[in-house]
Amino acid sequence: MIKAILTGHSKGLGLGIAQSLLGKGHPVLGLARSIHDELQHQFAPLLQQVAIDLSENSALEHWSSGPQLQEFIENATLLLLINNAGLVTPIGPLHAQNPLEIARSVQLNVTAPMVLSAKVAQLLKNGQQLRVLHVSSGAGRSPYPGWGVYCATKAALDTHAQTVKLDGQANVRICSLAPGVIDTGMQAQIRATDVKLFPNKQRFIDLNNAGALTSPQHTGDHLVNYLLAPGFGQRAVDDLRSN
Structure with a gap:
């Protein structure tokens, strides 16, 4: 049985990933700050949701030490962990x-x-x-002014995936995957940022105006297909747009 643990499942790309997994009949354990009632109603037998703020270390430690995670994993033959939740803030120079x-x-x-x-x-x-998939970003590979924290954190995921792959654990595959530019709330937040804090703001406005942003549903389905493909993990760092 294929089962998935997915962070940030209730909105944006995470919601697109959840819909794709559930639509294929795979049980999902979703971790996010908010519960998605409509998704629960649509996929009640397959979906478990946990309202948790993963930016609070004590909350994560308390929950992960409890029984729910172990019980969910119990009867899985292939377990997917999709680390999707993330923040782009703070935006601006160091000071x-x-x-x-x-x-x-x-x-x-x-x-x-x-x-x-x-x-x-x-x-x-x-x-x-x-199979572990970190949702990374091209920003972790090409630094942007004003995105010191975001770029550094995404670069950390890339390096983590590379080192886990080097560990060579036979039953673990991992990839840090950049999904491309997606039409999510994060993109709206970027476009609303003061240009003094993020000088590259116009690039993202232009992408939106040109209709170059992909939908969370399309990207989520593409990402799930990538994750379930036989060759997953051959590359520890990859870009969904090249697949």
């Missing part, structure tokens, strides 16, 4: 960055994916296979 926002973004973008990956790997039993 304008709020230290509390930095800590929150690092916790959500880096610490939570690494903790969940380790926790799930530790719970695997003989015969169970794990």
Whole structure:
């Protein structure tokens, strides 16, 4: 049985991924700050949702030490962990960055994916296979002014995937995947940012005006197909747009 643990499942790309997985009949354990009632109604037998703020380390530690995660994993033959939740803030040069926002973004973008990956790997039993997908970004590979924290956290995911692959654990595959530019709330947030804080703002306005943003549903389905393909994990760092 294929089962999936998905962070940030209730909106944006995460919702597109959840809809694709559930539509294919795969049970999903969704972790997000908010519950998606319509999704629950549509896929009640397949969907478990946990309302949790993964930017709070104590909340993640408390939940992951409880029974729900282990019980969900119990009868899976192939387990998918999709670390999708993330923050683009704080945006701006170093002197304008709020230290509390930095800590929150690092916790959500880096610490939570690494903790969940380790926790799930530790719970695997003989015969169970794990595929970990970090939702990364081209920004982790090409720095942007004003995005010091976001770029650094996405680069951290890329390096984490590369080192896990080098560990060579036979029943674990991993990839840090850049999904492209998607029409989500994060993109709207970027376009609304003061150009003094993010000088590359116009590029994202132009992409939106040109209709170059892909839909969360289309990208989510493409990502799930990539994750389930036989060759997943051959590349520790990849871009969905080249596949």
